[in-house]
Amino acid sequence: MNPRRWLRAPFDALDALCARAFPPAWNPLAQLGALGWFFFWIVAASGVYLYIFFDTGISHTYQSIEGITHGQWWAGGVLRSLHRYASDALVVVVFVHLLRELAHDRLRGNHWFAWITGLPLLLFVYACGISGYWLVWDTLAQYVAITTTRLLDALPIFGEPIARNFLDQASLSDRFFTLMVFIHIAVPLLMLLFMWVHISRHANSRVNPARGLGVTVLVVLVLLSLLHPALSQAPANLDQVPATLGLDWFFLPAYPLVAQWGGAAVLLAIAGVLLLLGVLPWAPPQRSPPAATVSLPNCNGCGRCFADCPFGAINLVARTDGQPYEQQASVNAAQCVSCGLCVGACPTATPARSAGEFVAGIELPWLPLAQLREQVRQSAAGLKGATRVIVFACDHGAACDRLAGADVAVLKLPCVGMLPPPFIDFILTGRLADGVMLAGCDPGDCYHRLGDRWVEQRIAGKRDPWLRGRIPRSRVAVSWIGPVGRSARARELAAFRASLGGLPPMVRGAKGEPAPATRAAPRAWPRPVQWVGQALLLGALALLVGAYATWPSVRQLAPGEAVVQLAFNYAAKPKIACRPLTPEQMMQLKPNMRRPVDCPRERWPVYVELERNGTIIYRGTHAPTGLWNDGPSSALERFVVPQGHQVLVVRLRDSGRQQGFDYERSITVDLVPQQNFVIEFLGGQGFVFR
Amino acid sequence: MSVIEWREEFSVGLPEVDHEHQELIAAINRLHGEMGSGASAAEVSDRLGEIESAISAHFALEEKSMVALRYDDYAAHKHDHEQLLDEILDIRDGVLETSQYDPAGLSQALTLWFREHFRTHDTRLHHWLVRRS
Numbered sequence: 075m076n077p078r079r080w081l082r083a084p085f086d087a088l089d090a091l092c093a094r095a096f097p098p099a100w101n102p103l104a105q106l107g108a109l110g111w112f113f114f115w116i117v118a119a120s121g122v123y124l125y126i127f128f129d130t131g132i133s134h135t136y137q138s139i140e141g142i143t144h145g146q147w148w149a150g151g152v153l154r155s156l157h158r159y160a161s162d163a164l165v166v167v168v169f170v171h172l173l174r175e176l177a178h179d180r181l182r183g184n185h186w187f188a189w190i191t192g193l194p195l196l197l198f199v200y201a202c203g204i205s206g207y208w209l210v211w212d213t214l215a216q217y218v219a220i221t222t223t224r225l226l227d228a229l230p231i232f233g234e235p236i237a238r239n240f241l242d243q244a245s246l247s248d249r250f251f252t253l254m255v256f257i258h259i260a261v262p263l264l265m266l267l268f269m270w271v272h273i274s275r276h277a278n279s280r281v282n283p284a285r286g287l288g289v290t291v292l293v294v295l296v297l298l299s300l301l302h303p304a305l306s307q308a309p310a311n312l313d314q315v316p317a318t319l320g321l322d323w324f325f326l327p328a329y330p331l332v333a334q335w336g337g338a339a340v341l342l343a344i345a346g347v348l349l350l351l352g353v354l355p356w357a358p359p360q361r362s363p364p365a366a367t368v369s370l371p372n373c374n375g376c377g378r379c380f381a382d383c384p385f386g387a388i389n390l391v392a393r394t395d396g397q398p399y400e401q402q403a404s405v406n407a408a409q410c411v412s413c414g415l416c417v418g419a420c421p422t423a424t425p426a427r428s429a430g431e432f433v434a435g436i437e438l439p440w441l442p443l444a445q446l447r448e449q450v451r452q453s454a455a456g457l458k459g460a461t462r463v464i465v466f467a468c469d470h471g472a473a474c475d476r477l478a479g480a481d482v483a484v485l486k487l488p489c490v491g492m493l494p495p496p497f498i499d500f501i502l503t504g505r506l507a508d509g510v511m512l513a514g515c516d517p518g519d520c521y522h523r524l525g526d527r528w529v530e531q532r533i534a535g536k537r538d539p540w541l542r543g544r545i546p547r548s549r550v551a552v553s554w555i556g557p558v559g560r561s562a563r564a565r566e567l568a569a570f571r572a573s574l575g576g577l578p579p580m581v582r583g584a585k586g587e588p589a590p591a592t593r594a595a596p597r598a599w600p601r602p603v604q605w606v607g608q609a610l611l612l613g614a615l616a617l618l619v620g621a622y623a624t625w626p627s628v629r630q631l632a633p634g635e636a637v638v639q640l641a642f643n644y645a646a647k648p649k650i651a652c653r654p655l656t657p658e659q660m661m662q663l664k665p666n667m668r669r670p671v672d673c674p675r676e677r678w679p680v681y682v683e684l685e686r687n688g689t690i691i692y693r694g695t696h697a698p699t700g701l702w703n704d705g706p707s708s709a710l711e712r713f714v715v716p717q718g719h720q721v722l723v724v725r726l727r728d729s730g731r732q733q734g735f736d737y738e739r740s741i742t743v744d745l746v747p748q749q750n751f752v753i754e755f756l757g758g759q760g761f762v763f764r
Numbered sequence: 765m766s767v768i769e770w771r772e773e774f775s776v777g778l779p780e781v782d783h784e785h786q787e788l789i790a791a792i793n794r795l796h797g798e799m800g801s802g803a804s805a806a807e808v809s810d811r812l813g814e815i816e817s818a819i820s821a822h823f824a825l826e827e828k829s830m831v832a833l834r835y836d837d838y839a840a841h842k843h844d845h846e847q848l849l850d851e852i853l854d855i856r857d858g859v860l861e862t863s864q865y866d867p868a869g870l871s872q873a874l875t876l877w878f879r880e881h882f883r884t885h886d887t888r889l890h891h892w893l894v895r896r897s
Contacts, residue, residue, distance in 0.1 A: 374784065376824035398783040399825075421820035426813030426856065435821070496820075503857050538824060544850050 081177040086558045089516065093556065094599045095607030100287045102611075104519030106171035108283040109291070111269065113164035116292065117202075118262060120157040124150065125259075128209070132251040135211040136309045143305060155299030158322075161203055162619045163295065165324040168199060172351075178521070182360035184385065184411050189355050191272045193348060198265035203325035205258040211251075212306040213316040216240070217630070219250075221329045227710070228337030233699055234643045235710045241641055242752045242764055243312040275409055277386045278524060290612065298616045304623065314748045317631040320624035330628045363488075364439045365410035368403045370394075372422045373435035375401030378538055379416035382491075384523035385409050388416060388436075403436055413522035414438050414492025418532075421539055423494035425450075438492070446485070450497065453483035454506035461571040462507040466493050468525070471515035472559040477567055483507075490514040491525030495532050495541035502549055502580060509549045509574045513563060517554035526554055548577055631714060636745040638686075638713045638722070642755035645706040646678040646698060646728035675704035678730040682709060684753070685723040717747045724753050724761055737761060767796040768875045774882050776890040778829055784822040785882075791815050792874050799867035805859050808870070812856035815874075820849060835892060841885045848877055 085103075092103045102109060127150060129138035142150035172192065175181055181189035207218045223237035239250045273279040282288065307320060321329065331340050365387070366379075380388045380403060387409035390401040403416075416436045417423055423434035425447045432444040454464060459481035467474035468490045478484045487493060490512040498510045512529060520526040531537030533550060541550070551570040555563050599607060631637070652673040660668045677698040684692040692711055699705035723740040739761040745751055752764040770789050775782045795811045803811075823845040830838045855873060859865045 372821075374780065374821050374825045376821060377828045378824055399780045421824040422817050424813065424817045424820060426853070427817045429807075429810035429814045499853070503853075504860075538827070539820065540846065542850055542853060543846070544854065 078177060078179055081173060085174055085177045086556070089519075089556050090558050091607075092611070093516065093559075095604055095611055096287075097598065097604070098517035098554070099284045100608075101516075101518050102283075102287060102291075103170075103174065104516065105280055105283045105287070106167045106174065107273070108280045109167045109287075110164055110171065111281045112283050112288050112291070113160045113167065114262075114266070114269070116160040116295070117157055117164065120153040120160070121262075123153050124157060130252060130255050132211060132246065132248050135209065135251070136306065139210055139306055143303070147303070151303055152296065152299045155302075155304040156295055157206075158304040158623060159295050159298055159616075159619050161206070162322065162324040162623050163291075163615065165199060165203070166615065166619065168196065172196075176354065179360075180521070181355045183355075183362040184387075184409050186355035187275050187409075188272055190352065191268065193351055195265060195268050195272060196348075198261055198268060200325060201261045202258065202265065203322070205254050205261065207322065207325065208254045209251075209258055210306050211310045213308045213310055214319050214321070216310040216312060217316065217319050217329070218326065221332050224332055225337045225341060228341050233705065234708045235641075237710050238641055238643065238708075240312055241639060241710070241754070242750055244764060246312055275386050276523065277384055290608070294612045294616050295619075298620050302620045313750050315631055315637045315750050317633070317635075317748055318627045318629045321626075321628045322624065323622040323626075324619075333630070363412040365407035365412060366405050366414070366416050366436050367439050368405060368436050369433045370397070370402060372433055373402050375399045375403065376421060376435075377401070377403075378419040378421060379403050379436045382415050382419040382524070382528055383410075384413065384415060384525075385411055387411070405436070411522065412438055412440070413489045413525065414441070414487065415489060415522060415525055415528060417443065418492045418494050418528070419539065420494065423539075424496040425494075425500040426496065434494070438488070441488070441492075443494070446497070447500075449485055450501060450506065453485065454501070457481050457483055457507060460508065461574040463509045463511055463567065463571060463574070464501055464507045465511045465513050465567065466490055467513045468515050468521070470521035470557065471513060472555040472557055472563040474513050474563060476560070477564060481571075482567065489520070489522045489525040491520075491522070491528045493529075495539050498550055499542050499545055502545055505580065508577075508580070509551065509570060511551040511553060511567060511570055513553045513555070513567075515554065516556035519556070546577075546580070549574065549580065631748060634717045634747050635714050636717050636747060636749040636751065638684075638715055638720075638745075638751045638753065640682070640684055640692065640711045640713070640724065640753045641709060642680070642682070642726075643706050643708045644680060644728070644755055644757050645704075646680045647730070648674060648704075649676045649678055649730060650674040675702045677704055677707075678728055680707040680709070680726060680728050682724070682726045682755070684711075684713070685725075686713075686715060687721050715745065717745050717749075719744055722753070722763075724755075726755055726761070739763075766793045767871045768792060768878060774886070776886050777893045778826075781822075781826050781829065784818075784825065785886075788815070788818060788822060789878070791818060792871075792878065795874070796867075796871045799865070799870065805863045805865055808865050809856050809860045812852065812859065816849065816852050816856060819852065823849070830889065833893070833896070835889060837885075837888060837892070841889065844881060844885050848881060851877065 089103055092101050096102065124142060127138060127142045129135055139154070143154055144151065175189065204218060204222060208215050208222070219240050220237060223235070223240060226232065227235045227237050239245060239247070273281070283291070308316070328340050328344065375390060375393065377390055380390050387406045389404050389406065391404045393399050393402050395402070417434060417438060420434045420436050423443055425432070425443070432447065434443050437443060450464065454462070457480070462481045465474050465477060465482060465484045467484050467486050469486060469488050474484045493512065501507050501510055514526055514529065515521050517526055528537060529552065532539060533541045533547070533552065535541070535543065551566070553563060553566045555566070598604060652671050654671050655669065660670070679698060680696045682692070682694055682696070683690055691713060694709065694711065696707035696709050697703070698707050719742070721740065721742050723738065725735040725738040727734070727736045729736050737755070737760050741763050743751065743763075753761060754764065755761050768789050770786050774785055792815070795808065795815065798811065799808060827838075827842055827845065830841060835841070855870065
């Protein structure tokens with residue numbers, strides 16, 4: 075069974091819920107991307123304000139943020155909370171967006187571009203969030219700093235472990251912190267660039283949610299910020315290890331794993347997930363239906379297909395066939411999803427053309443309009459009764475197959491927006507049927523992005539090509555129902571047929587009624603119930619964001635435990651000692667390489683062991699770094715030990731000897747709970763204890 | 765025999781639009797000739813269907829140019845286009861339904877609205893383009 079179907083079921087249920095609770099224009103599931111943009115701008119704007127009062131020096135950072143949070147809680151405090159909660163909400167919508175596109179299979183075929191360009195955005199979102207938590211410099215920031223550097227140290231790119239910057243309070247400096255401030259400002263800008271790339275193949279991209287929805291979501295986040303403000307945890311102190319921490323599970327879910335699995339395993343797991351997401355568009359590859367084709371004898375370059383294509387797959391290019399036109403339509407097959415919206419927009423797609431061959435300026439080669447017209451004629455011929463209806467059914471909405479009957483014919487289209495309005499004219503004025511129903515998919519959430527919008531506008535006479543004014547709109551029904559609304563579709567068809575029965579006979583040339591300005595969403599709850607539903611759904615989002623931003627806590631140490639760290643970054647002795655060269659030996663060398671002493675660069679590895687109360691708890695050999703094995707060896711080992719009396723002995727050899735040690739030192743200490751006790755080996759000083 | 769002739773004064777100054785105007789005039793003249801030689805109602809309605817399609821495409825192109833040039837009287841011009849399309853469809857449906865036609869009346873109706881549209885809207889567009897350049 076296709077795993078996408080498993081994912082699809084919960085989304086269909088959620089879709090059905092949102093379709094009832096929200097007016098079509100407000101449905102948040104249909105504008106997850108736009109909500110993501112909205113949260114991004116909230117975070118950016120609140121971030122600019124916070125930066126004004128933020129002290130970028132590490133010693134005053136915490137105090138400056140406390141000042142923002144408490145000294146001006148009505149502005150800085152609220153904005154700080156908004157900054158955090160909008161970021162968490164961004165993570166939520168990003169993942170729902172990702173899973174929903176996966177469930178709807180909108181990533182294979184020519185959809186791959188948006189999917190693949192979305193993946194770096196995930197990394198950017200996390201880089202922004204993690205660097206942001208770092209900047210608060212509280213105990214969580216301390217945890218983030220240490221765990222992030224441990225993760226990065228698993229990559230073989232740093233000469234010495236960057237986690238050493240956070241060994242203890244004494245090794246802390248402003249430098250790394252300044253880098254974080256830079257990252258926290260630079261990455262969002264880079265992310266904005268990628269957000270633009272992400273949507274660049276979508277015409278008429280939606281980057282703003284419906285205004286009402288945006289305002290409501292903002293109000294909900296402000297309320298959350300007032301009721302449950304985002305606060306710092308205790309100030310960071312690298313000489314102590316915080317036992318428990320409130321963790322933001324939206325941004326840091328992988329961090330507790332670093333302590334359990336190690337940095338390399340976590341990095342591999344993340345890379346594996348990204349790789350899996352990266353190959354999904356081709357697992358298996360989609361057999362796309364052939365792209366739309368342009369018929370130059372029927373194209374004058376009017377540009378309507380270009381204006382209506384949802385995926386920017388059509389360009390207007392210089393004329394190539396010598397006709398006295400400036401331009402012609404040209405389809406980029408790599409971007410065309412074969413939805414047919416261009417066909418519905420073409421002014422030559424009029425079925426009244428019967429003198430010669432009927433070919434429109436742009437057509438889907440697998441569903442030519444001449445064939446569609448023939449299907450219309452044939453199915454109409456079989457219809458009987460006074461309420462004969464031809465249903466044009468979208469492939470992605472509620473299935474209409476079972477609706478066919480003695481007086482109902484169903485014709486399938488990849489998108490109802492493929493149907494040129496003159497076809498409706500042709501059917502009704504030709505008395506081929508008494509009514510035409512356009513049965514599309516979810517309102518505001520067209521599978522092909524813009525089909526519902528263009529159909530509504532064409533029928534309302536607001537977008538070319540219009541459904542002609544002479545067609546009575548009471549004989550045209552538009553039904554927008556997603557895939558789960560099969561019975562709702564049947565009810566709408568029954569209601570439409572009932573209304574057709576009550577109409578006077580169709581009179582050609584009679585002035586048609588204007589289209590209703592707004593169509594009631596068929597499945598929506600009554601208004602007051604909708605308000606309650608919206609409050610509950612948005613409240614649930616706020617609850618989710620507010621709760622998991624700090625809860626549940628993660629425990630680093632059990633009560634009564636402390637930490638001992640062993641660290642060094644030390645170049646061991648060369649393997650071969652320097653030896654003087656004889657004049658003969660020197661003369662054998664090239665003139666520019668002649669030297670009196672030869673010093674081979676390769677060094678010994680550093681062997682170190684740590685003994686605690688008579689038991690060896692660590693033994694390790696640390697190879698020298700560098701391409702010629704001539705760099706320093708590095709170590710950063712962390713041990714959780716019980717509090718209390720300890721006799722620690724640490725030994726090291728750096729000279730290649732097999733027996734004995736070059737350095738040894740012992741200490742007797744009483745460790746207090748959560749203490750961070752550091753043993754560092756420094757060249758020239760030997761072991762130091764802090 | 766022609767029922768309407770292309771005249772230089774019909775030119776709006778956009779080469780592709782003028783080209784299509786000439787083609788439409790040729791199509792109307794051809795229909796006029798066919799009606800004169802006793803074409804059936806079905807043949808006439810087929811021909812009208814082709815003319816309607818050609819006019820739709822032509823209007824689409826002309827409207828694209830007007831929008832691109834920010835023509836100040838676009839709304840009224842567009843409204844006239846839509847009315848012309850309604851009328852030609854009504855004429856065609858009339859021929860189809862009654863299976864008969866009045867050749868003189870039909871030719872007159874077609875040429876009348878052509879001339880009228882040229883005289884008013886297209887002339888205004890032409891003058892506007894000349895002023896603009």
